[in-house]
Ligand SMILES: [Zn+2]
């Protein structure tokens with residue numbers, strides 16, 4: 255397998271870093287230990303500059319090539335945060351912290367970018383600057399947006415940007431990508447249903463919020479089936495239903511309904527808040543209740559640029575050969591906030607095979623150490639191919 259030998263040479267060192275991150279997971283923007291370790295290693299490798307606290311706790315480092323007269327910069331992004339999940343694995347690098355776990359493999363992504371930093375600092379076989387972006391709070395915290403709002407793209411003059419995510423059950427040594435929509439836009443909603451509580455034995459004196467909420471949940475399911483074209487991909491999931499009482503014999507005053515929506519098309523997305531609002535409000539009225547809807551826009555569609563997808567594939571080809579790259583995969587309806595970076599700068603996002611594996615966010619998940627050199631080689635090839643020395 256034509257992995258760049260340099261990475262095979264220090265794979266064991268990378269595994270040590272990865273296990274260290276895995277044992278000490280941190281959440282959202284609160285990453286003191288992780289960022290300290292990243293900065294220590296970047297300094298040791300000899301990067302040209304490091305700036306921390308970009309987008310609260312993000313880190314941006316620059317590596318200059320043997321020449322910089324191309325005036326071009328390429329951005330590489332890794333996410334650093336873990337999840338509030340209790341790990342059930344029993345291996346020696348298991349999380350040491352209750353209810354925190356690297357269950358999405360961001361420990362692997364951070365390690366890959368550190369490996370790339372070490373390699374590029376030693377070789378510098380490129381003309382221009384490589385900008386390494388270590389991002390906080392990918393898991394629903396708005397970390398990418400915080401870094402973009404802190405002028406990441408403009409201040410570091412990034413011309414194109416790339417990122418990767420491991421993919422469970424894609425074989426190690428394979429990549430998967432597509433141009434256009436790769437991952438979904440992801441939004442959230444909350445509906446508060448209010449009625450008139452009372453004695454459960456005397457329902458005719460109440461306006462039953464539990465019944466109204468049940469009808470709202472069913473009606474919401476009909477938005478996708480009746481209001482959205484069959485050719486569009488939209489998901490609406492109600493994920494929570496809670497009342498203000500635990501008693502068996504009390505009709506609650508208030509019920510809270512929560513859920514998420516996913517889209518690959520921005521126009522469908524823009525129609526959803528009013529569809530949910532009309533459905534919830536009108537259904538509630540039929541039961542003598544009222545409903546208030548709060549709809550929150552989350553991350554946008556991760557929309558790979560056509561040209562940059564080709565560059566990403568070319569870089570992967572040199573690592574694993576064309577036969578090990580899937581270029582026509584179906585989009586995944588999970589959200590990924592790398593989309594915020596792609597909204598400001600051309601680029602592409604690729605999936606890296608994690609081998610047989612529990613799924614993302616599962617308490618049995620682990621990043622596959624064997625995937626590290628493949629991810630590193632892909633980034634290194636991108637730097638050398640997109641910023642050629644001559
Ligand atoms: Zn995740």
Ligand SMILES: [Zn+2]
Nearest residue numbers: 358359360419
């Ligand atoms: Zn993730």
